[in-house]
Amino acid sequence: MPVDMELQVVASLLRRGRTLDQLSTWLTVLGVLFGLLQLLLITPVTLGVSLSAxxxxxxxxxxxxxxxxxxxxxxxxxIARDADAPQDRxxxxxQALQNLSLQPASRAGRPWSERQRGALKLLRNQAVLLLAQVLPALAVILASPWLSFAG
Known part of the structure; x- marks a missing residue:
């Protein structure tokens, strides 16, 4: 696979992180609302406050x-847009990343395959954190006593 196509595929995969972020944002807002609800109750439920936090x-x-x-x-x-001169880009x-102090000079010159692995690792970290939000919330919902009254 040509380098520019690999870069475009990685960019496309990384853009899927926006969907993960949107779901996580909703869960965070849910956590804030749930936490406020717990604080408004006369006797807040410790599990509810913990889940919210x-x-x-x-x-x-x-x-x-x-x-x-x-x-x-x-x-x-x-970088993928300019397939003619990827080395110049x-x-x-x-240089731009170093000027803005976003990358140390020691990290310069890495091959794109290493950069791709690093970027995809960031995406996996994001997905793991989303999973760390979803699973406890789902467990509390499924273990809630009100669920038995619903069905």
Whole structure:
């Protein structure tokens, strides 16, 4: 597969991180609302407050990874656009990242295959954090006593 096509595929995969971020944002908002509801009750449920705090903290961590993934998606798409001179674009990108203190000089010159693995690892980290939000929320919903009255 040509390098520019690989870069475009990676950029496309990284753009899927936006969907993960949107779901995580909704779960974080749900955590805030659930936490406020627990605080408004006369006797807050410890499990509810803990779940709320968990959803908020993990959601904020996921938001950090989402920013990183989105940034990398844009950079990969930018480099993939100019298939004629990827080396020139790579050097210009590295210089810009170093000027903005976003990359140390020691990380310059890495092959694109290594950069792709790193970017996809960021996407996996984002997905793991989303899973860390979904599973406890789902477990609480399924274990809730009100569920037995619904059906």
């Amino acid at each position: 968990w959803l908020i903290v993990v959601g904020l961590l996921q938001k950090y990874w989402a920013f990183r993934v989105a940034f990398d998606a844009d950079l990969f798409a930018l 790579t050097q210009a990108l590295e």
